[in-house]
Amino acid sequence: xxxxxxxxxxxxxxxxxxxRLGVDAYGMxxxxxxxxxxxxxxxxxxxxxxxxxxxxxxxxKSQIGDSTAERGGRAKRSFHLTGAGVxxxxxxxxxxxxxxxxxxxxxxxxxx
Amino acid sequence: xxxxxxxxxxxxxxxxxxxRLGVDAYGMxxxxxxxxxxxxxxxxxxxxxxxxxxxxxxxxKSQIGDSTAERGGRAKRSFHLTGAGVxxxxxxxxxxxxxxxxxxxxxxxxxx
DNA sequence: ACCTGTTCTCTACTATGTAGAAATCATGCC
DNA sequence: GGCATGATTTCTACATAGTAGAGAACAGGT
Numbered sequence: 001x002x003x004x005x006x007x008x009x010x011x012x013x014x015x016x017x018x019x020r021l022g023v024d025a026y027g028m029x030x031x032x033x034x035x036x037x038x039x040x041x042x043x044x045x046x047x048x049x050x051x052x053x054x055x056x057x058x059x060x061k062s063q064i065g066d067s068t069a070e071r072g073g074r075a076k077r078s079f080h081l082t083g084a085g086v087x088x089x090x091x092x093x094x095x096x097x098x099x100x101x102x103x104x105x106x107x108x109x110x111x112x
Numbered sequence: 113x114x115x116x117x118x119x120x121x122x123x124x125x126x127x128x129x130x131x132r133l134g135v136d137a138y139g140m141x142x143x144x145x146x147x148x149x150x151x152x153x154x155x156x157x158x159x160x161x162x163x164x165x166x167x168x169x170x171x172x173k174s175q176i177g178d179s180t181a182e183r184g185g186r187a188k189r190s191f192h193l194t195g196a197g198v199x200x201x202x203x204x205x206x207x208x209x210x211x212x213x214x215x216x217x218x219x220x221x222x223x224x
Numbered sequence: 225a226c227c228t229g230t231t232c233t234c235t236a237c238t239a240t241g242t243a244g245a246a247a248t249c250a251t252g253c254c
Numbered sequence: 255g256g257c258a259t260g261a262t263t264t265c266t267a268c269a270t271a272g273t274a275g276a277g278a279a280c281a282g283g284t
Contacts (some may be wrong), residue, residue, distance in 0.1 A: 006152060008240050008271080009121040016211045019219065028262060038207035040118060046242050048263070055241075074249045074262040087222035095150035096208070097129045107131065110199035120240080120271050140231060158273055160232070165271075186231045186280045 007092050013088050014050045015039065018060060018079050026065070027051065028075040051079060059085035119204050126152065127201050128164045130172060130191050138165065138177070165192060171197035185218040 008017065017033045019026040031047045036041060053059045065076040081089070119127065130137040143159045146152060166172045169212045177188040193201070 006272095007121060009124060010117060012121065013207075013211055017196075020211075020215055025260080028248090032203065034211070036211040040207065040261095044244055044263080045244065045265085046240095047240075048265095073115040074247095076261090077263070081221075083221055083223050086219050089197050090222050090254060093212075093217050093220050095125075095152065098149040099125055099132075099146070100205075101149075103128065103132060106202040108199050109193075109195055111195050118241095118254070122272060138231080154272090156232080157234085157275070160234095161272070170264055186278095188230095 009086055010042075010046070010050055011054060012051075012089075012092050014047065015054065015059065015081065015092075016086060018051075018085075019081055019089060022080075023078065025080065026078045042086075054085070055079075057084075058082055059088050118207075119200055122154075122158065122162055124201075124204050126164065126176075127197060129192065130163075130192055130196045130197075130200060133194075134217065135190065137192060147207065166197070167191075169196075170194055170215060171200050 014030060015033055017030045019034060021029055027044060027048055029041060030043055030051070034042060034047075051060065051062070055062060059082060060079045061082055062077050062079045065078050121202055125146055126142060129142045133141055133145060139156060139159055142163070143154060143156055147161075163172065163174070167174060170195055172191045174189050174191045177190050
């Protein structure tokens with residue numbers, strides 16, 4: 001697997017968030033999801049930059065939703081994985097699993 | 113978890129490789145391990161660059177081994193995780209797990 | 225001596241990740 | 255109808271991580 005076939009870490013997280021959020025996968029929501037699940041307080045700019053790069057690579061697609069806003073609000077731009085995106089997630093998962101094989105978590109010695 | 117507390121993807125892989133290789137964790141061996149397990153054909157430069165950055169961050173330490181070479185060979189520089197390195201691996205693992213929660217792999221739709 | 229195999233170091237470049245401010249838009253209120 | 259407000263997206267600039275390959279160091283065999 002040569003060139004640009006592998007995901008960065010944050011790309012990975014974002015892709016997973018989009019996957020699990022389904023129809024609700026728009027920028028702000030993705031940000032919240034990652035923050036809640038990983039405790040990582042990312043800025044919205046980081047999310048959009050990543051989302052756009054993923055779109056440029058063909059791993060996600062976006063479409064502007066109806067201006068459905070409850071209270072105030074610009075139309076949401078919602079994202080979903082493409083076939084290539086699904087493949088990328090699956091591949092990343094496999095790589096990680098085989099590196100993880102045989103390691104028991106949590107690894108002792110970190111002194112928490 | 114604000115600033116530079118999170119691992120890049122490749123850093124993560126390298127750290128896991130060092131962890132599992134134990135005493136055998138030197139540059140070339142790490143490279144081979146990653147190549148074999150993930151199918152990712154990384155260059156040796158990438159491995160050392162990453163290893164050095166991890167050392168700069170205090171997640172691994174290195175020491176030059178005895179010039180023990182079987183057949184030809186420069187002395188190996190072998191790496192091991194520090195306490196902070198172990199923590200980092202554990203933290204990365206947790207983040208990933210909570211993002212993975214509820215997603216069944218392989219995700220269908222990738223058309224392999 | 226020199227060739228060969230193994231490992232490590234160096235330099236330069238590209239891609240990813242981070243940060244925050246600013247623009248856009250619909251709504252509700254006055 | 256104009257203005258403050260809340261929710262979202264877009265823009266610009268920068269810092270960090272990942273990639274690539276050539277070349278230096280070193281030990282042994284021939």
